[in-house]
Amino acid sequence: MKMIKRLTSALLAAAVAVSMAAASGITAHAEEICLTGAAPAKVSGLTATARSTSVTLKWKKVSGAGGYKIYRCESSTGKWKGIKNIKSGSTVKFNSNGLKKNTAYKFRVKAYKKSGEKTVVGKPAGVSVRTKKSMTPAAENGRLRVKGANIYNAYGAKFQIRGMSTHGIMWEKYDDILSASSLKVLRDDWGVNTIRIAMYTEEWGGYTTDPEYARQAKVKVINGVENAKKLGMYVIIDWHVLKDKDPNKHADQAVAFFSEMSRRYKGYNNVLYEICNEPNGGVGWSSIKPYAEKVTRAIRANDKKGIIIVGTGTWSQDIHEPLKDRLSDKNTVYTLHFYAGTHTDWLRDRFKDCYSKGLPILVSEFGTCDASGNGGFNSAQTKTWLTLLDQKKVGYCNWSASDKNETASAFRTGTDLSKIRSGTSQLTQSGKLIRSWYRKHK
Numbered sequence: 366m367k368m369i370k371r372l373t374s375a376l377l378a379a380a381v382a383v384s385m386a387a388a389s390g391i392t393a394h395a396e397e398i399c400l401t402g403a404a405p406a407k408v409s410g411l412t413a414t415a416r417s418t419s420v421t422l423k424w425k426k427v428s429g430a431g432g433y434k435i436y437r438c439e440s441s442t443g444k445w446k447g448i449k450n451i452k453s454g455s456t457v458k459f460n461s462n463g464l465k466k467n468t469a470y471k472f473r474v475k476a477y478k479k480s481g482e483k484t485v486v487g488k489p490a491g492v493s494v495r496t497k498k499s500m501t502p503a504a505e506n507g508r509l510r511v512k513g514a515n516i517y518n519a520y521g522a523k524f525q526i527r528g529m530s531t532h533g534i535m536w537e538k539y540d541d542i543l544s545a546s547s548l549k550v551l552r553d554d555w556g557v558n559t560i561r562i563a564m565y566t567e568e569w570g571g572y573t574t575d576p577e578y579a580r581q582a583k584v585k586v587i588n589g590v591e592n593a594k595k596l597g598m599y600v601i602i603d604w605h606v607l608k609d610k611d612p613n614k615h616a617d618q619a620v621a622f623f624s625e626m627s628r629r630y631k632g633y634n635n636v637l638y639e640i641c642n643e644p645n646g647g648v649g650w651s652s653i654k655p656y657a658e659k660v661t662r663a664i665r666a667n668d669k670k671g672i673i674i675v676g677t678g679t680w681s682q683d684i685h686e687p688l689k690d691r692l693s694d695k696n697t698v699y700t701l702h703f704y705a706g707t708h709t710d711w712l713r714d715r716f717k718d719c720y721s722k723g724l725p726i727l728v729s730e731f732g733t734c735d736a737s738g739n740g741g742f743n744s745a746q747t748k749t750w751l752t753l754l755d756q757k758k759v760g761y762c763n764w765s766a767s768d769k770n771e772t773a774s775a776f777r778t779g780t781d782l783s784k785i786r787s788g789t790s791q792l793t794q795s796g797k798l799i800r801s802w803y804r805k806h807k
């Protein structure tokens with residue numbers, strides 16, 4: 366009994382000495398002797414979850430590891446390649462991005478630690494996995510978030526919105542494009558990952574002009590969001606300020622609307638809130654910012670994660686204004702709109718400057734023609750813009766997925782928007798250009 370007691374206290378004293386030494390940064394001599402050369406244990410519990418272009422690896426933390434080395438081998442080539450060295454000893458998860466669809470991969474993870482000058486590496490754990498053939502955009506990418514000047518998916522890769530905007534959902538039957546069958550064609554035949562629901566605030570059955578219009582418009586928005594969700598597409602709810610010029614004019618209604626939407630959609634991972642399409646008429650950032658703060662507060666009271674899109678002055682061209690006066694909400698992007706026939710090098714230069722200074726930008730609307738939406742189809746300028754945005758991985762939505770008789774429309778006049786067909790037979794020159802561009806990236 367006495368013996369055991371004495372032993373226990375001796376052990377306790379040793380433990381205290383070691384931990385004191387560790388705390389003071391001195392390595393205990395005894396520890397050095399027993400650890401030199403001893404490799405960390407083999408990683409255990411390694412699993413791989415495949416999507417179509419990325420894989421998430423998870424494993425159990427290895428005690429004493431200083432980091433992990435990760436290797437990948439595409440089975441068709443049989444060659445192993447070191448793809449990542451994670452230095453934090455506590456990391457037990459890694460996303461491997463940019464993989465080919467429907468392809469077999471093997472991964473290896475080895476724990477390592479530094480021993481003096483040397484790195485000692487444990488035995489590899491391995492796992493095999495096959496990426497999926499295809500997945501919906503939202504299943505593939507999960508919840509989007511803003512980081513630096515870009516939008517990222519849930520697995521740490523930059524994500525580019527490629528969307529179509531409706532025309533005004535209260536105009537004619539332009540909300541028909543929100544049917545599940547038409548959205549599916551946009552998703553599968555075009556490669557569209559996002560639908561933007563344009564709800565005018567003043568023009569043509571505008572939300573703020575009559576409570577009955579507001580009620581009808583809301584039903585259409587909800588229908589569109591639900592169909593997008595079923596199809597795994599992202600959806601932008603757009604408070605389409607235009608004629609009203611100053612978003613502050615209907616700020617109370619905007620707050621009430623976005624408060625209701627964010628309460629409804631806080632659990633969805635596919636909803637983005639665009640709170641003012643295009644401030645104009647000389648309304649600058651100093652007026653837009655307090656409006657954005659008000660609406661952001663209303664949204665964040667319910668939905669902490671959905672991305673907020675904020676319009677900028679001069680029909681969403683003045684992105685340089687918020688550059689030096691950013692909103693505090695980190696999950697916000699700033700709107701830039703271009704119409705290819707009107708906005709050329711000078712606006713591209715502004716875009717490049719703001720992007721390079723870290724401003725997160727979304728082109729939530731662009732047209733292939735001049736700013737009137739009619740006339741001046743300009744394929745060359747459209748391609749110059751889209752090439753630039755693709756280089757920076759900045760997203761865009763085309764105006765518009767409608768059949769109105771104007772140049773910006775993607776569909777020929779008289780197309781039944783509720784049942785669009787795959788292929789190009791129903792498309793205008795603008796629709797053909799957009800579809801083929803989006804398909805390249807599918």
Ligand code: IDC
Binds near residue numbers: 568607642643702
């Ligand atoms: C245009 C529509 C047109 C409609 C007009 C209403 O294409 O049919 O009569 O609005 O004022 C924008 C706006 C967008 C415009 C579009 C083309 O966001 O509402 O749509 N545009 O003018 N900004 C720049 C161009």
